[in-house]
Amino acid sequence: MQRYLFSRLIQSALLMVGVLVITFFMVRLTGDPARVMTPRDASPERVEAMREAMGFNDPLIIQFTRYMGGAARGNFGQSLHYRAPAMSLVMQRVPATIELTLAAMGFALFFAIPLGVFGGSRPGSIWDTLARGFGLLGQTVPNFWLALMLIVVFAVDLGWFPSFGRSGPMSIVLPAVALGFFPLGQFVRLVRSATLEVRGEDYIRTAYSKGIEERAVLGRHVFRNVSITLVSIVGVQFGYMLGGSIYIESIFSWPGIGRMINEAVQARDFPLVQAIAVFSAGFVVVLNLLTDVAYALIDPRIRYED
Amino acid sequence: MRIDALDQENVRSPFQRVLRIVFRDKAGLVGVLLFGIVLFSAIFAPYIAPHHPLEQNLRISRQVPAWQEGGDWEHPLGTDNLGRDMLSRIIYGSRVSLTVGFFGVLISMSLGMILGLVAGYVGGRTDNIIMGIANLFLAIPYLLLVVVVAAVLGRSLINVIMIFGFTNAPLFVRITRGEVLRIRKSGYVESATSIGARPGRIIFQHILPNLIGPLLTVATFEMSGMIFYEAGLGFLGLSVPPGVPSWGNMLAAGRQYIQFSPWIAAFPGLAIVFTSLGMNLLGDWLRDVLDPKMRRSA
Numbered sequence: 145m146q147r148y149l150f151s152r153l154i155q156s157a158l159l160m161v162g163v164l165v166i167t168f169f170m171v172r173l174t175g176d177p178a179r180v181m182t183p184r185d186a187s188p189e190r191v192e193a194m195r196e197a198m199g200f201n202d203p204l205i206i207q208f209t210r211y212m213g214g215a216a217r218g219n220f221g222q223s224l225h226y227r228a229p230a231m232s233l234v235m236q237r238v239p240a241t242i243e244l245t246l247a248a249m250g251f252a253l254f255f256a257i258p259l260g261v262f263g264g265s266r267p268g269s270i271w272d273t274l275a276r277g278f279g280l281l282g283q284t285v286p287n288f289w290l291a292l293m294l295i296v297v298f299a300v301d302l303g304w305f306p307s308f309g310r311s312g313p314m315s316i317v318l319p320a321v322a323l324g325f326f327p328l329g330q331f332v333r334l335v336r337s338a339t340l341e342v343r344g345e346d347y348i349r350t351a352y353s354k355g356i357e358e359r360a361v362l363g364r365h366v367f368r369n370v371s372i373t374l375v376s377i378v379g380v381q382f383g384y385m386l387g388g389s390i391y392i393e394s395i396f397s398w399p400g401i402g403r404m405i406n407e408a409v410q411a412r413d414f415p416l417v418q419a420i421a422v423f424s425a426g427f428v429v430v431l432n433l434l435t436d437v438a439y440a441l442i443d444p445r446i447r448y449e450d
Numbered sequence: 451m452r453i454d455a456l457d458q459e460n461v462r463s464p465f466q467r468v469l470r471i472v473f474r475d476k477a478g479l480v481g482v483l484l485f486g487i488v489l490f491s492a493i494f495a496p497y498i499a500p501h502h503p504l505e506q507n508l509r510i511s512r513q514v515p516a517w518q519e520g521g522d523w524e525h526p527l528g529t530d531n532l533g534r535d536m537l538s539r540i541i542y543g544s545r546v547s548l549t550v551g552f553f554g555v556l557i558s559m560s561l562g563m564i565l566g567l568v569a570g571y572v573g574g575r576t577d578n579i580i581m582g583i584a585n586l587f588l589a590i591p592y593l594l595l596v597v598v599v600a601a602v603l604g605r606s607l608i609n610v611i612m613i614f615g616f617t618n619a620p621l622f623v624r625i626t627r628g629e630v631l632r633i634r635k636s637g638y639v640e641s642a643t644s645i646g647a648r649p650g651r652i653i654f655q656h657i658l659p660n661l662i663g664p665l666l667t668v669a670t671f672e673m674s675g676m677i678f679y680e681a682g683l684g685f686l687g688l689s690v691p692p693g694v695p696s697w698g699n700m701l702a703a704g705r706q707y708i709q710f711s712p713w714i715a716a717f718p719g720l721a722i723v724f725t726s727l728g729m730n731l732l733g734d735w736l737r738d739v740l741d742p743k744m745r746r747s748a
Contacts, residue, residue, distance in 0.1 A: 162586040173602050180602050284726040286678055288685050289719030292705060296712040387593025391682060395705070405594065406686060409601040417598055425590045432589070 148440060156433045163425040167418045168211050181224065181414050220419035225411045230419035234401055238423075240310060241400030244393070245385045247316050248324035249378070256328050260335025261362055261370065265343055275336045282329010288391035291322035295395070308397040319396040323388050327381040334377055338370040372442055379435035383428040475738065481731025488725045492544040499538035500526075503695040507533035512711045530700070530714050531707055539695040540721050546696035547725065550610055550680045551673040557615025559669050562622020563661065567653065569623065570630030581627065584620035592617065596679060600688040607690050610683065614676045625668055626661060633660050663740035670733035674726040681722050697721055 171177045178195035186194075195201055199210065214220065220230040256278075263275025298318060299307035306315045342348060343366070351361045389402025397403065401420055408416040491498060511533040514521040521528060527536035569580040587595070595617055603609045633639060639656050647655075683689035684698015685705070692699060697718040704715025 158582075159586060159589050162582075163590060166586065166590065170598055171602060173599065280727070280730060283730055284674075284723050286681060286719065286722055286726075288682055289701065289715070289722065292701075292708055292712075292715045293719070295708060296716070300709055300712075383591050384593075387591040390593055390597060391685065394686070405597065409597060409686075409688070412601075414602075417601070421590065421594055421598060424594055428591060429589055 145440065149437065152433055152436055156429050159429050160426060163422060163429070164212060164215050167421050167425075168208060170421070171414045171418065177414070181412050183412065215422065220422065221415040223408075223413055223416040223419075225408070225413040225416065230416045231423070233416060234404070234419050234423050237399060237401045237404050240398060241386070241389055241393070241402060244316065244319055244323065244389060244398055244400055245382060247320035248385055249327065249382070250324075251320050252324040252328040252331055252381070253378075256331030257335055257367070257374075260332045261339050261367060263332070264336040264339025265362060265366065267340065272336075275332050279329050279333040279336065282326050282332070285325065287322050287326055287388050288395065290325055291319070291392055291395045294318045294322055308395075310398055315396075319392050319398055322395075323385055323392045326384065326388065330377065330381060331374065334373055335370050338373045339366055342366055342369045372439075375435060375438055375442065379428075379431045382431050386424050386427065475735055477731050478735025478738070481728050481733075481735055484724060484728025485732050486728075488544050488728060489548065491541045492548045495542050495545060499535075499541045500524075501535035501538040503534065503539045503542040504693070505534060509533065512707065512714070514711075515713050527717050528711075528713050531703060531711070534695075536700075536714070536717055539700060540697070540717055542695045543697045543700060543718065543721065544725070546607070546690055546694060547677045547680060547722075549607065550614060551676045553611045554614030554618065554676045555669045555673045557611070558618035558672070559622050559665060561615070561619040562624075563626050563665065565619070566623040566626025567630060567657070570627040570634070571649070571653065571657075577627075580623065584623045587617065587620040588624075593679070593682070596683065597686065597688060600683055605687075605689065605691050607694075610680060610689050614679065618672060618676070621672070622665065622668070625664060629661050629664055630657055633657050663737075666740060667733055667737045670729055670736055674729035674733070677722065677725055677729075681718070 171180060174180055178191050178198065178200050181198070182191050182194050199207060202210075218231055222228065223230045223233055226233055259271065259275045259278060262271035263269070264272070266272060295307045295318065298304050305318050307318070309315055348361065348365055351365050352358075356364075386402070389398075389400060390406055391402070392398065393400045393402035394406045401424070405417060405420045408414075408420065507529070510525070510529055511531055513525055513529040513533070515528040515536075516523045516526045518528075525535050525537070527540065529535055530539070565580050565584075569577045596613055599613050599617070600610065603613065633656065639652060642652055642656055680689055680696070681698035681701060684696050685701045687702055689698050690696050700718040701715055704711075704713075704718065707714050
């Protein structure tokens with residue numbers, strides 16, 4: 145177990161170094177980062193001033209060591225727009241995003257688990273049809289469009305929820321539903337197929353034949369086995385939601401890092417974009433690490449693989 | 451018994467078999483139908499669109515759909531903020547979506563297949579390096595990567611195709627490699643090696659034909675995903691130039707008028723749902739048809 149943990153730690157650290165390399169080259173894809181970071185109609189003098197200020201005239205290897213050295217100390221330079229340290233700006237926005245992703249995750253799990261378990265344990269029933277329907281819809285309805293339609297129906301027409309902002313518990317409902325819809329579909333699919341699979345196992349039949357109530361069988365035997373599979377995908381879905389929050393936070397004016405990245409991209413504030421990218425990737429890497437550890441703790445078979 | 455079963459299988463031509471599977475699986479049929487409609491409108495857009503997609507008429511801007519009061523059948527789905535015909539723009543918009551989806555998948559699948567074959571077949575350090583890089587790209591939230599690269603490169607159709615082509619390749623690398631490893635372990639590759647077949651023969655005769663099924667299935671889902679993401683980029687103003695009628699650009703415009711003219715955003719979104727529903731059903735169906743194990747049990 146310790147060896148496994150250690151090797152996963154090393155892997156994660158390597159991954160983070162790789163992420164830094166990618167973010168370094170990402171803004172240099174066109175070969176002229178100063179041009180990328182200035183408005184399209186900027187004068188040559190202004191571009192040259194940017195080149196000078198950002199040190200883009202130095203040899204690439206010097207720029208690279210400077211970037212990596214700064215990153216090691218948590219310094220990702222100044223935001224061009226806010227004129228403040230980029231990473232601390234990101235940190236200010238993190239709580240709002242975490243709040244939103246947790247709400248979305250809660251929404252997705254709350255509906256997906258019963259739907260998947262009932263659907264999977266009674267193939268062909270109305271529950272099964274519902275489960276398959278949501279599984280398919282989750283994959284085919286774009287969250288940005290869903291967000292707009294939720295606003296039309298529940299904010300404009302019915303006036304039940306506010307259409308933007310982060311004020312009070314009502315304001316999180318629409319963004320959380322829009323963001324959680326895709327994970328909901330994924331979870332339903334997974335839970336349903338996992339339930340279908342364990343349904344035929346001997347221990348489930350034994351449990352029924354002992355006269356245990358169906359609810360108890362589903363809860364104690366079926367769901368416990370399904371939850372192992374669920375753990376492996378929850379981490380992945382958090383990563384997805386960080387991406388999806390770019391749309392959802394922009395649409396609902398939710399003050400998190402998703403909206404920040406959209407604003408930074410529009411303002412060509414690439415030091416800030418880099419900081420957000422590194423933070424998000426780091427978040428996903430840590431999450432995957434935790435998922436693997438949790439997985440190894442739950443399921444002893446994993447520890448000895450690879 | 452076994453020989454009888456084989457004979458029966460041979461009597462039916464492949465075409466008959468495909469037809470039988472199409473009609474056996476209604477969901478697959480619906481998928482083929484939906485995707486067929488989108489493909490048809492993309493190819494024959496100039497002949498079926500009632501208006502030119504760029505033709506503006508500010509006097510009839512934001513006209514409601516025909517079935518609502520104040521609408522007419524001249525513009526069945528109404529008009530947008532510049533008085534352009536919604537239906538025509540949606541029909542033309544399918545061209546952008548399908549082009550991006552098709553070429554994006556073509557590039558990422560070719561790239562991923564070659565790298566995955568090399569990684570899985572050569573193994574050792576080469577495998578470690580290729581998989582290391584692939585996993586690295588999979589660690590960054592996908593949408594974030596795409597948004598940033600699109601912002602750096604600027605708005606053009608070629609850029610969008612390239613972005614999806616390259617950023618999606620790691621997924622195909624991973625799948626190809628996994629399949630190659632699985633196939634290599636199977637008995638027939640072992641027997642082929644033991645009678646002295648060369649690597650080229652093994653790859654082309656034994657590994658590639660087995661790869662086509664799983665890869666084509668994934669390609670369908672990925673194409674649907676790219677259509678999704680292209681619209682998302684357009685929504686953020688990062689896909690094809692603003693003048694081009696694309697579903698994403700239409701959504702971005704519709705968002706401004708969401709309160710009083712919700713149909714401007716609603717219809718392009720429905721077009722996306724329609725297309726991706728078709729492709730997902732098609733993908734499920736392809737999996738059934740192409741997976742030889744599934745075919746036996748069918």
